[in-house]
Amino acid sequence: MPQDDAVPQDDAVPEATVPEDDAPVGPPGPAIKVTARVEPGTVAVLDRLARWDLTSVETIRASYGAIAAPPAPPKPQVTRLDEKIPGVDGRPDVTVRWYRPAGSDADPHPADGDPAAPLPCLVWLHGGAYIMGNLDENDDRLDRMVIELGCAVVSVDWRLAPEHPYPAGLDDADTVWRRLVEDPAAYGVDPERLVLGGASAGAGLAAALCLRLRETGRAQPTLQMLIYPMLDDRELTPSIRAIQDPGHWGLWHLRANRLSWEAYLGGLAGDDVPPTAAPARATDLTGLAPAYLCVGDVDAFIDENLDYAARLSRAGVPTELHVYPGVIHGGFGAVPKTPRTAQLLRDVYTALATAFTPAG
Numbered sequence: 001m002p003q004d005d006a007v008p009q010d011d012a013v014p015e016a017t018v019p020e021d022d023a024p025v026g027p028p029g030p031a032i033k034v035t036a037r038v039e040p041g042t043v044a045v046l047d048r049l050a051r052w053d054l055t056s057v058e059t060i061r062a063s064y065g066a067i068a069a070p071p072a073p074p075k076p077q078v079t080r081l082d083e084k085i086p087g088v089d090g091r092p093d094v095t096v097r098w099y100r101p102a103g104s105d106a107d108p109h110p111a112d113g114d115p116a117a118p119l120p121c122l123v124w125l126h127g128g129a130y131i132m133g134n135l136d137e138n139d140d141r142l143d144r145m146v147i148e149l150g151c152a153v154v155s156v157d158w159r160l161a162p163e164h165p166y167p168a169g170l171d172d173a174d175t176v177w178r179r180l181v182e183d184p185a186a187y188g189v190d191p192e193r194l195v196l197g198g199a200s201a202g203a204g205l206a207a208a209l210c211l212r213l214r215e216t217g218r219a220q221p222t223l224q225m226l227i228y229p230m231l232d233d234r235e236l237t238p239s240i241r242a243i244q245d246p247g248h249w250g251l252w253h254l255r256a257n258r259l260s261w262e263a264y265l266g267g268l269a270g271d272d273v274p275p276t277a278a279p280a281r282a283t284d285l286t287g288l289a290p291a292y293l294c295v296g297d298v299d300a301f302i303d304e305n306l307d308y309a310a311r312l313s314r315a316g317v318p319t320e321l322h323v324y325p326g327v328i329h330g331g332f333g334a335v336p337k338t339p340r341t342a343q344l345l346r347d348v349y350t351a352l353a354t355a356f357t358p359a360g
Helices: 057-066 136-149 168-182 201-215 238-244 254-265 302-314 339-356
Strands: 078-085 094-101 119-125 152-156 189-199 223-227 291-298 319-328
Touching: 057 254, 078 136, 078 168, 094 136, 094 168, 119 136, 119 168, 119 201, 119 339, 136 152, 136 339, 152 168, 168 189, 168 201, 189 201, 189 339, 201 223, 223 339, 238 254, 238 302, 291 302, 291 339, 302 319, 319 339
Parallel strands: 119 152, 119 189, 189 223, 223 291, 291 319
Antiparallel strands: 078 094, 094 152
16 A cells, blocks of 8 residues: 555444454554654644545445646666566566666666666665555655665566456566566676565565575575565454544555455455465565565554564564654655654664665
8 A cells, every 4th residue: 555545434344354373353443543653744644544434345446536636757876777578487468667877877778889887776675555546656665765875676467356466466576577587687786785676565566575585495585675564464463443433534444454455356355365465474484585674553464463473583583673652554655744754764774774875
């Protein structure tokens, strides 16, 4: 989910379907006490968030689209380029948007034939609860990232559910990753400095792709950058159950979360849901890329995020975890307007700069 997240309506929300052994005891947790928990600068703008209609996936999309910002014009310091990455294993081609520092030194195929120095690169997967999101919404943030870090970014236009349920979006991310790893010179990127990351559902896809790469014995990224990832379909945690009544219509709602997972899983349920669809289901997290995970403490995903980070660490995966008081879900693409959201962005940039630093 980008800013992403949602609003309660009057519909009755059915009880969560939870495996018997893990069934929660007692009623859902209380609504979030917004004025006590959320940063004041965020409280002041909550009413500008989407007024979500939770009737269906289509109405959730329409609610999100109603507050979408216009596309950001490109900055002169950045070259943007849309292109198709050829499909692999019979999959369709994947549309991506490249962001590179402006100038011939960023062109992998310069006119004079002199190959450019390869750039560190972030493979970016946008958010949107597996049902929403597009390339345009992160233009401004990714432009700024290129300017500040001197890297390349490739943003993946992965297919959305329910029209394209699991594993379509994961396959698209996998296709782009495979092409970059197999022929980095063709894209002007340094294979030793490739980061895989995203926000919300996009971070869930990034975590899932790392699991798939391990299963298939392929190269892991330098870092998996997981910004408030959407990891678990099972509604097991107190922070997810609490959003049956989230306390403000601008916060993500349990019904929206359930509809999104149902759309993405496309009929899969219970033990049929693999970890590459919902990474929190993975019981073995060994051998994965080093992880950076950040989340606000007023985010419905905080409990599943904390659990995933702890299990990564216990599995021997170098893991950096940041939790930000007063920060809600979404908003990574926006210009920070509060001290804690500004801190979140600084910390993300620091982690990327470290991952992009050549070995030695």
